[in-house]
Amino acid sequence: MRPALPLLWLLLAWAGVGGVVLAGGLPRWSWWALLATLLLIGLVDLLRVRRLPSPRVQRHMPESLALDVRRAVQLSLQAEQPMRLEVFDLVPGAWHSEGLPRRLRLRAGFATTLEYHVQPPQRGAFRFEGVQLRLQSPWRLWTQRRSVPPALEVRVFPNFVPLTRFALFSAEQASRMVGAHLKRRRGEGTDFHQMREYRIGDSLRQIDWKATSRARRLVSREYQDEKNQQMLLMLDTGRRMMASDGGLSHFDQVLNAALVLSYLALRQGDGVGLHAIGGEPRWVAPKRGMGTIDDLLRASHDLQPQPVATDYLAAATRLSVLQRRRALVMLVTNVRDEDIEDLLAAVKLLQRRHLVCVASLREQVLDQALQQPVLEPTDAAHAGAAAMYLEQRAQAHDALRSHGVMVLDVTADALPGALVERYLSVKRDGLL
Numbered sequence: 001m002r003p004a005l006p007l008l009w010l011l012l013a014w015a016g017v018g019g020v021v022l023a024g025g026l027p028r029w030s031w032w033a034l035l036a037t038l039l040l041i042g043l044v045d046l047l048r049v050r051r052l053p054s055p056r057v058q059r060h061m062p063e064s065l066a067l068d069v070r071r072a073v074q075l076s077l078q079a080e081q082p083m084r085l086e087v088f089d090l091v092p093g094a095w096h097s098e099g100l101p102r103r104l105r106l107r108a109g110f111a112t113t114l115e116y117h118v119q120p121p122q123r124g125a126f127r128f129e130g131v132q133l134r135l136q137s138p139w140r141l142w143t144q145r146r147s148v149p150p151a152l153e154v155r156v157f158p159n160f161v162p163l164t165r166f167a168l169f170s171a172e173q174a175s176r177m178v179g180a181h182l183k184r185r186r187g188e189g190t191d192f193h194q195m196r197e198y199r200i201g202d203s204l205r206q207i208d209w210k211a212t213s214r215a216r217r218l219v220s221r222e223y224q225d226e227k228n229q230q231m232l233l234m235l236d237t238g239r240r241m242m243a244s245d246g247g248l249s250h251f252d253q254v255l256n257a258a259l260v261l262s263y264l265a266l267r268q269g270d271g272v273g274l275h276a277i278g279g280e281p282r283w284v285a286p287k288r289g290m291g292t293i294d295d296l297l298r299a300s301h302d303l304q305p306q307p308v309a310t311d312y313l314a315a316a317t318r319l320s321v322l323q324r325r326r327a328l329v330m331l332v333t334n335v336r337d338e339d340i341e342d343l344l345a346a347v348k349l350l351q352r353r354h355l356v357c358v359a360s361l362r363e364q365v366l367d368q369a370l371q372q373p374v375l376e377p378t379d380a381a382h383a384g385a386a387a388m389y390l391e392q393r394a395q396a397h398d399a400l401r402s403h404g405v406m407v408l409d410v411t412a413d414a415l416p417g418a419l420v421e422r423y424l425s426v427k428r429d430g431l432l
Contacts, residue, residue: 001046007141010038042141049137054148055079055106057131059089063152066159067123067252075131076113079106086134090147091118092126101134120156123252124302128152157301158255160293195219229432230271230286230325231423232354233258236333237303238278238310243334245364245412251305253412254332254361259296261330261419266290268427273323274299277315279306283322312339316346320353328355328432330419335360337392340399347405355432357406357422360397364411366390 014034021031060074075089088101099116106112120126130151135144195211198218211219235258241251262272266289273286274296284299310333319329329350335343335358343358350356366386374380397407410418426432 001050001142001144004136004141004143006139007042010141014038041139045137045139045141048139049135049142049144052083052135052144053080054133054146055083055085057133057148057150059128059131059150059152061152061154063154065118065120065154065156067120067156067256068248069159070117070119072115072117074113074115076111077104077106078109078111080108082106082108084136084140087114088132088134089116090129090132092120092128094122095120095126123156123158123255124304125153125155128154155301157297158252158259160259160297195221228269228271228288229427230273230323230327231261231265232273232275232286232319232323232327232329233262234275234277234315234319234329234331235300235303236278236310236331237276237280237305238333239305239307240310240334240336241278241305241361242307243361243363248412249305250334250361250412251303253415255300255303257412257416257419258300258332259293260416261423262296263290263293264420265423266292272296273327275315275319275322276300276303277312278310279304279308281318285322286325286327310339312343312346313349316349320349323354326353326355326432328357328423328426330357330359330423332359332361332415332419334362335393335396335400337396340396343396344399344403347400347403351404355406355426357408357426358400359408359410359415359419360393361415362393362409362411364413 014031017026017034018031020026021028055077056079058076060076061071065071073089075087077087082105084103084105086101086103089097091097091100096119097116098118099114102114102116104112104114128151130147130149133146133148135146137143195208196219198207198212198220202220206220208219208221235251235254237251241249241254243250245253258274265272269288271286271288272292274282274284276282280303282299282303284295287295312333331347333343347356347358366389372379372383374383394409397409400407406422408415408418408422
């Protein structure tokens with residue numbers, strides 16, 4: 001309970017009357033009578049605000065939000081008596097909010113709705129503790145702060161908003177939308193798709209002579225990429241993924257890219273799984289069907305990179321036990337030259353059964369360092385250090401390629417297109 005500004009002004013006016021009394025302009029008893037009147041009015045107004053029933057509050061928002069995506073929240077308030085108040089929703093600590101606090105005037109029996117926006121900066125589970133109200137007394141002499149329900153548990157998932165756009169397009173169109181450069185097929189697919197009328201350019205091997213005889217016109221067999229294959233996303237959650245570009249950590253950008261790739265692979269009829277390594281381990285066995293996206297979201301929404309070194313060999317050993325069927329393993333990490341021996345041993349172990357692709361994230365600041373003008377000796381030192389680091393990194397990538405490993409050296413913003421392009425290339429070339 002706190003005094004409001006009008007009460008402070010009344011007290012200041014009372015003090016001014018005291019000056020008039022001291023100057024002999026008013027009798028002394030008038031000053032005490034004014035004080036008694038103010039105390040009585042203040043006490044009555046204080047009791048009235050304390051007896052005011054709290055308004056009923058309802059919060060309207062989804063319990064699942066996307067990382068770094070602005071979302072509207074609605075609060076609906078209804079009071080039994082007219083009142084003036086300020087409203088502030090108890091948004092989780094680091095979240096950015098727009099449109100709060102808000103001053104309202106409620107009418108008895110009528111619901112008043114306000115809208116504000118939040119933008120969650122982190123994934124995981126969070127809680128709205130309730131709604132904070134600051135009520136004004138009927139005569140506006142006091143304000144009272146109250147916290148009222150409802151509380152709400154929400155979960156922030158990786159950014160799944162792009163997937164809603166892809167649903168309106170074919171898998172090939174969606175692949176182009178993320179920047180994948182699709183190559184023409186070499187030869188034909190391996191799975192029979194349908195019979196169709198012969199087209200100019202079809203090979204003689206495609207002609208089905210029995211169907212042609214029955215239909216009395218040339219009929220071709222059409223093939224497609226093999227379905228029901230498996231892809232496994234092996235995501236590093238160690239210290240290498242704690243770097244950030246564009247306000248998001250590399251790991252958050254990796255999760256967004258993994259969702260895009262998973263969605264397109266599931267659209268192709270393949271199974272997709274997840275294996276998180278480095279920090280907290282997570283395992284989702286490869287499954288088919290679009291419902292797998294929900295499984296991947298639930299398994300990864302609270303994953304965070306940890307300041308620990310990733311043991312690639314231990315992760316590969318565990319994966320060899322968990323995943324017996326041959327799969328395309330997409331290992332997303334940040335390759336450093338000091339890790340190459342452990343990483344090579346892990347990749348060789350995986351190659352006994354699986355097809356392995358290593359996506360190595362490159363920090364944009366390294367490329368920017370080489371593009372900066374050299375004006376001072378320190379500028380030359382920074383540029384030289386960045387060039388040496390990139391050269392050592394390139395040597396580590398070459399060591400992987402020399403053992404038959406597919407390597408992608410990409411920045412985080414180019415990762416979705418690079419992963420999709422390589423996945424489709426593997427499918428079209430029949431490597432899996």
